[in-house]
Amino acid sequence: MVGCAIAYYLAKRGIRVTVIERSIVGSGASSANSGAIALATKKPGIALELAMASQRLYPGLTTELGSNVDYVVEGNLIVAETEVEAAHLEALVADQQAAGVPVQPVSAARCRELNPLIEGRVLGGIHCPTDAQVDPFKVTRAYANAARNAGAEILVRTGVETIEVVGGRVRGVRTRRGAVRAQWVINAAGAHAPEIGRMVGVTHEVLPRRGQIIVLEATEGMPTIRVSGAGQLLAKHGAAAAGGANVAPSYTSKPLNGTVLLGSSNEFAGYDTRNTLPVMAEICRRARNLMPRLGGLHALRCWAGLRPYSASGPLLGGAGGPDGYATAIGHGGDGMALAPITGLYLAEYVAREGRNCSLPDFLGVLKTASPGESGGRPT
């Protein structure tokens, strides 16, 4: 997904670009996520800045890419079930408000009003009415198709095996199917980013962090607002105890087809993408404790994916190694939300040969651009 977004914005500028995909487009985390385009889940800092910039791009994406990405704004409610979680949310909401996020603390009673399925014990929560969701499959496909239409080539079932470097500059890659020459190589390999980094002698601190999701049958009249337990944020923000599956209640209604996603977990389990019974049982148990009526629904299917976790957040642009090597990695649980701004920034970065293009400056210029320019680029 991130690779296709970068390819689209590069091709749109008339830059020749080839996406090299080991499997098929959308075979990684980008088709395993719940599609939340959220600000309420972000800690102030670069992830929130990027998310705010990306959220300006998302409403226009269907038009920009020429296919529907099912962008819907249903809002996001994060509830505290314990005192520790309540304290985390209290500090977070103050910081988020200071950064300009339209998020509000809400009482337990208001949580139940916002999503009447909540019957379990909550101490309160935070509510962000502008948070949205998309269909992640559609966004990934839309970027891939739009990139192709703009002139990009996408090679599938073609793994990168080595990166060629001559005189301190990348010259291309070797794949199972032959060589591809290039002035730039952008590592957008998600959880597999370290493998690509090693090809140019660079260590990337990106770890696979598994998330398991369960899909419930389509049911009419499900409340549409997304609800998750703040326990998930403790894991995401590095405030939870290390280890464990870090399961918190999580409910994502898919209003366009009536299904509900439960989960996910936050596990360091290597590159294992299997679902496990104990974690799936825990996902169901936590969801049912908070929303007992979900217990009456049938599960349809489940899956697991690997977040590209980086303790320091997304690593975008120059990353050490030879000239012409750049990264768009480490998006963790935010890559769906951050893909548009990542693509826009990397295209700018490459167009400027990596010079005079710091991420904070880029975001600053974007902030002052008019909404009509949002699908374009700062000059």
Ligand SMILES: Cc1cc2nc3c(=O)[nH]c(=O)nc-3n(C[C@H](O)[C@H](O)[C@H](O)COP(=O)(O)OP(=O)(O)OC[C@H]3O[C@@H](n4cnc5c(N)ncnc54)[C@H](O)[C@@H]3O)c2cc1C
């Ligand atoms: C359960 C779960 C829920 C999530 N929920 C959300 C959410 O609600 N909102 C949100 O914003 N984010 C969410 N995320 C995170 C989001 O899915 C990821 O951050 C994002 O998909 C990362 O995109 P990517 O393109 O970097 O990685 P990927 O989608 O994993 O793509 C990397 C690609 O690189 C390819 N590749 C790897 N090695 C090679 C090689 N040697 N040669 C060629 N190709 C290679 C892989 O085949 C893969 O297709 C969630 C993730 C999970 C797992």
